[in-house]
Amino acid sequence: MSPTARYLRLVGSWMGVAIGVPLLLRAELGVAPFDVLNTGVAHATGWSLGVCFVVNAIVFYLAGWLLGARLGWACIAGTIVIGPMVNVFLSIIPEQHALAGRLLLFVAGMAIIAVAICAVITTELGAGPSEVLMLGLVARGMRIVPARWFSDGLPLLIGAVIGGALGPGTVVFALCMGPMVKFGLGTLHYTAGTRHQP
Structure with missing residues (x-):
């Protein structure tokens, strides 16, 4: 992949997350697992969501790095850029008030986020907190689907215990994102845990 293609794919992945997350929020069926942790920590500590996101992201980045995942400058840049977007x-x-409309937003949001996750991983410039933890587990020999289940299930469970926002869509997200990411990376002929760039 040429440098230009990598950067275009990176920006596209940021755009995908910036669109997918609001779709999930407007669906009002449940936030993403990492946001359950963020809202839970905010509830338990009184910190702002922004502070909670940064603290939790650092913990996940560190855990993923210790497991063998590579960190990149885009880890930080994505955190800065995606929020305002x-x-x-x-x-x-x-907003959608009809259940059918909310379900449509939720499915669309999940699909767009899955594409964005696969795109940012294949750039190898730096992914999000859950993705870095997942890649660390993959580096230790775990398959993509169970690694993603763990990286989504852990913040979901911890966040739920300490009072985080949780909905049925959150559980669906945690169960389905792993297979979706595996399919997406396979479609892009990318093997997680293998260095593809010189």
Whole structure:
């Protein structure tokens, strides 16, 4: 992959997350597992969600790195860039009151986020906290699907115990994202845990 293609794919992945997250929020069926942890820590400590995100992200990045995942500058850049983009799209995407509309938003949000996750992983420039933990587990020999289940299940369980926001969609997200990421990476002919760039 050429440097230009990698950077374009990186920006596209950030855009995907910035669109997918507001879709999940507007669906009001449950936030992503990492956000359950963020809201739980906020509830338990009184910290702002922004502070909770940064602290939790550092912990996940460190854990993934210790397990063998590679960190990149895009880990930090993505954290800085995606937040404001989420706010922009959240102001654009209308609320849905009908269940059918909310289900449509949720499915679309999950699909877009799955594509974005696969895209950012294949750039090898730095992924999100859950992805780095997943890649660390893969580096230790775990398969993609159970590794993703763990990286989503851990924040979900901890967050739920300490009072985080949890909905049925959160559980669906945690169960389905692993197979979706595996399928996406396979479609892109990418083997997680193997260095593809010189």
